[in-house]
Amino acid sequence: MSERDKVLGHADEADGIEEYDNPLPTWWLGLFAGTVAFGIGYAVDYHFVSKRSQAGEYAAELAAAPKAPEATAVAATPDAIAAGKEIYTANCVACHGPDLHGGVGPDLTDATWIHGGKLDEIAHIITVGVPEKGMLTWGPILGPQKVGQVAAYVHSAGGGQ
Ligand code: HEC
Known part of the structure; x- marks a missing residue:
């Protein structure tokens, strides 16, 4: 076998x-x-x-991984503020109103801030947005430079600290 x-x-x-x-x-x-x-x-x-x-x-x-673009050095020069006004008119009026007094979004000219009224705080909240409240994440849409300019405009418009 x-x-x-x-x-x-x-x-x-x-x-x-x-x-x-x-x-x-x-x-x-x-x-x-x-x-x-x-x-x-x-x-x-x-x-x-x-x-x-x-x-x-x-x-x-x-x-x-690439980070979301942050507006780091925001210089509130007159040029930046003028450019920011145009960016604001094109993108932000619908919710924050033509004179920044608010509507769907909060008034940006008073001294009351939900997320802080310093220039870099304004730039930060524009960059990251508050998507759950309807405030878009503008960082990837506008890019750091335009975020810096529109932040300078909002900050110059009265309520900034
Ligand atoms: C679709 C509506 C909408 C648009 C468009 C919009 N926002 Fe907002 N935004 C909001 C809402 C709603 C809030 C409040 C968020 C919260 O309650 O935390 C807000 C909050 C903010 C804040 C913080 C205010 C605070 O009190 O801390 C800033 C600054 C701001 N927006 C700037 C902008 C800029 C600049 C643009 C244009 C690039 C823009 N927003 C476009 C709806 C909008």
Whole structure:
């Protein structure tokens, strides 16, 4: 009887059904052992040698991702204020009114501010918006320079601190 035809010999318990005990082919077992060895090596390398982790990769991706443009240095020059007035007229009148006294959006000429009345605070809230209240995230639409100009205009219009 060859190795291939070895019978397990429990036919008497199984209504005469015989079962062969055929070993798995050597190439298959080799492949299996190889994947196990690779898996152990990979895990050791991942955790202890290269010190990689999902949390680390996530943090690295976040750090590399482009940030929403922020208006950093806002200079309230007369030119910027004049340019800002045009940007305001084109984009903001519908909600804040032609004379900035408000409507759907709050009055921008009084001393009451929800998000702060300093120039950089105004620029910041225009950049990030308040989407849940209907104030758009203008940063990506206008870009930092125009946000800076319109912020300078709003700030100059009376209520800025
Ligand atoms: C679709 C309506 C809408 C448009 C258009 C809009 N806003 Fe607003 N804006 C709002 C609303 C509503 C708020 C109040 C958000 C809140 O309650 O937090 C707001 C808040 C603000 C604030 C903060 C006010 C505060 O009291 O802190 C500033 C500054 C502002 N908007 C500037 C602008 C500028 C500049 C534009 C044009 C580029 C603009 N908004 C366009 C609706 C609008």
